[in-house]
Amino acid sequence: MLDILKEKWPEILNFLKQEYDIADVSFKTWILPLKVQSFNNNVVTLIFPGESGKTGLQYINKKYLSFLKDSISLTLETEIELKIILPEETDTDIEDSSFVSSINNKDISLDQRILDSNLNKKYTFDSFVVGANNNIAQVTSLAVAESPGEVYNPLFIYGGVGLGKTHLIQSIGNFVLKENTSSKVLYTTSESFTNEVIDLLGTKKTVQEDIIEFRKKYRNVDVLLIDDIQFISDRDRTQEELFNIFNELFMKHKQIVITSDKKPKDMEGIAERLISRFEQGLTVDIQNPDYETRMAILKKKAQSTESDVDESVLQYIANNFVSNVRELEGSLTRVITFSKISHSPITVDFASSVLKELISPNQEDKITCDYIINIVAEHFQISSSDICSKKKSKEFAYPRQICMYLCRVFTDEKLETIAMVLKKTNHATVSYGYEKIKKEIETDSSTRALIDVLKKKINPN
Ligand code: ADP
Numbered sequence: 001m002l003d004i005l006k007e008k009w010p011e012i013l014n015f016l017k018q019e020y021d022i023a024d025v026s027f028k029t030w031i032l033p034l035k036v037q038s039f040n041n042n043v044v045t046l047i048f049p050g051e052s053g054k055t056g057l058q059y060i061n062k063k064y065l066s067f068l069k070d071s072i073s074l075t076l077e078t079e080i081e082l083k084i085i086l087p088e089e090t091d092t093d094i095e096d097s098s099f100v101s102s103i104n105n106k107d108i109s110l111d112q113r114i115l116d117s118n119l120n121k122k123y124t125f126d127s128f129v130v131g132a133n134n135n136i137a138q139v140t141s142l143a144v145a146e147s148p149g150e151v152y153n154p155l156f157i158y159g160g161v162g163l164g165k166t167h168l169i170q171s172i173g174n175f176v177l178k179e180n181t182s183s184k185v186l187y188t189t190s191e192s193f194t195n196e197v198i199d200l201l202g203t204k205k206t207v208q209e210d211i212i213e214f215r216k217k218y219r220n221v222d223v224l225l226i227d228d229i230q231f232i233s234d235r236d237r238t239q240e241e242l243f244n245i246f247n248e249l250f251m252k253h254k255q256i257v258i259t260s261d262k263k264p265k266d267m268e269g270i271a272e273r274l275i276s277r278f279e280q281g282l283t284v285d286i287q288n289p290d291y292e293t294r295m296a297i298l299k300k301k302a303q304s305t306e307s308d309v310d311e312s313v314l315q316y317i318a319n320n321f322v323s324n325v326r327e328l329e330g331s332l333t334r335v336i337t338f339s340k341i342s343h344s345p346i347t348v349d350f351a352s353s354v355l356k357e358l359i360s361p362n363q364e365d366k367i368t369c370d371y372i373i374n375i376v377a378e379h380f381q382i383s384s385s386d387i388c389s390k391k392k393s394k395e396f397a398y399p400r401q402i403c404m405y406l407c408r409v410f411t412d413e414k415l416e417t418i419a420m421v422l423k424k425t426n427h428a429t430v431s432y433g434y435e436k437i438k439k440e441i442e443t444d445s446s447t448r449a450l451i452d453v454l455k456k457k458i459n460p461n
């Protein structure tokens with residue numbers, strides 16, 4: 001048993017880090033130092049050799065025990081009990097992780113370089129699913145990774161939350177490190193860059209050497225990756241440092257990659273000269289994934305966890321999580337984990353009960369027309385102001401009629417009120433929309449399925 005556990009330990013750690021999205025520094029501090037001590041009668045004992053002694057032990061027990069226990073149980077596919085102890089609580093010698101020695105030197109140094117670059121090795125091009133929404137961003141990122149400083153400089157990637165910007169920008173870094181053993185890559189978020197500048201320049205005591213050191217760190221790289229650049233907004237001093245670093249790297253043909261939640265010209269609080277630098281290379285966007293891409297992401301995720309999840313369950317999740325890949329993947333993980341722990345088969349009903357709160361967190365609240373409109377808008381990936389408008393194209397008219405129907409079903413509002421919310425002058429329009437959808441539900445199975453999904457989103461109970 002102990003051998004199997006040791007053999008699977010790297011896989012367990014990998015699983016833990018990915019599933020619970022543990023920050024690098026936390027992972028390094030709390031998880032990596034753990035050593036496997038024993039595995040008897042389904043009780044796994046780990047040793048936490050941290051300097052922080054009892055305080056550290058208490059903390060790790062509180063924060064990570066259940067994550068670790070689940071990761072071990074799920075990877076070994078058997079329910080275990082977990083104990084974490086300090087070295088002084090055992091009299092047998094701690095076996096120094098012999099399994100680590102099976103990793104060869106080359107890997108260790110790559111791992112070390114990845115850590116030194118601030119990268120997370122799980123973000124690779126291989127694990128990135130390409131769809132119509134991110135195709136251009138992926139292709140240009142790969143081109144940049146293959147020929148840093150030569151093709152698009154800077155590469156500027158923008159898009160909404162949870163759509164894969166961090167994944168892509170880190171894939172570039174990981175790729176470069178793997179392909180070029182001598183390349184220097186540095187990943188930073190603009191938030192931590194800003195904090196460095198504040199620490200450095202904010203105190204009177206700052207020594208000139210510290211500033212030189214800081215600049216050297218950023219100016220001596222081959223590839224500089226800055227994630228979430230929007231946080232430097234209104235930070236003049238940070239912007240100035242960045243501007244100088246940018247120019248120097250650019251002149252030396254070093255690659256710069258930037259991500260942001262908006263395209264450069266829509267960013268506020270950023271100096272014009274920086275914006276024009278950002279626009280100097282290539283700007284690409286990532287959109288919400290379409291249904292096919294969502295399914296592909298879910299399938300890949302299911303495969304990677306070696307879980308056999310029925311297509312209908314994946315469809316259910318893909319239909320309910322449309323605008324954030326993190327939530328999409330998180331939902332599948334949640335369903336798989338809960339099914340393993342509760343030994344329940346994964347059915348659509350099971351998934352819907354496990355995901356209930358995520359799909360509709362406001363279930364306690366009274367259901368209002370606005371609430372319904374928001375849910376319908378999100379589902380169709382349009383804005384609620386387009387639903388509540390006079391725009392006549394089918395793209396908006398159909399979701400609007402769906403809202404008319406659902407508002408009638410879920411609320412006690414008068415037709416006049418629903419008309420007003422939807423910016424319709426005549427309440428007969430609402431009546432018409434309601435009847436039309438009602439009829440469609442009877443005659444058309446796809447409308448019926450759509451309404452079912454929306455009803456569950458609105459009120460999962
Ligand atoms: P962002 O930085 O844009 O907010 P992330 O890069 O952190 O988003 O992505 C959120 C999660 O979704 C990550 O776990 C990431 O691996 C995953 N993800 C996003 N897009 C894809 C994709 N196209 N293929 C596979 N995983 C993806």
Ligand code: MG
Binds near residue numbers: 166167227228
């Ligand atoms: Mg990100």
